Amino acid sequence: TAPSYLALSNVICVGGTWMLDKKLIENKDWQAIEALARQASEIK
Numbered sequence: 001t002a003p004s005y006l007a008l009s010n011v012i013c014v015g016g017t018w019m020l021d022k023k024l025i026e027n028k029d030w031q032a033i034e035a036l037a038r039q040a041s042e043i044k
Contacts, residue, residue: 002014002040002043003043003044006043006044014043019036019037019040020032020033020036020037024036
């Protein structure tokens with residue numbers, strides 16, 4: 001649904017827990033977190 005929200009003229013960004021699994025943070029898997037953040041930043 002992120003693309004639907006981003007298509008609205010009054011929405012400049014979206015975020016949420018859907019971006020990554022809590023275990024990635026617990027395991028300090030910074031490479032995986034960065035990859036998911038980059039992927040999410042490309043949503044239009």
